[in-house]
Amino acid sequence: MAENDNFFEKVYEVAGQIPYGRVTSYGAIAKYLGAARSARMVGWAMNGAGNMEDVPAHRVVNKAGLLTGKHHFKGTNLMQQLLESEGIKVKANQIQDLDRYFWDPWKELGESD
DNA sequence: AGCCTGACTCGGC
């Protein structure tokens, strides 16, 4: 039952398509789904995605590159370690050179609309 | 049924 029609499922799909060593923002995903103002819902969806290995929630940060959701992971700094493990530089719970690692679904996947 | 909170973002000062 892949309810791809659900907002949450869409979030999981997009997040699951984030390539290794890349990150994106909640707003980018939300906007890609047509809910630019519902970035919070993306984060809320991530709450359930955190249990999914197919959904690298650690690759999803806020627009500022801050690891806002790191507190929701198992460990205290698990999220940061995962990002650093992928070659992403993280400092003070914030991704360095975010522009270099940023992955925009709208740009990469393209809405083709 | 109503109010508060929350893994966000933007605009104004």
Place this chain on the structure above:
DNA sequence: AGCCGAGCCAGGC
């Protein structure tokens, strides 16, 4: 350039 307030949608109490 940094801080504050408002907007947004959905879930929890």
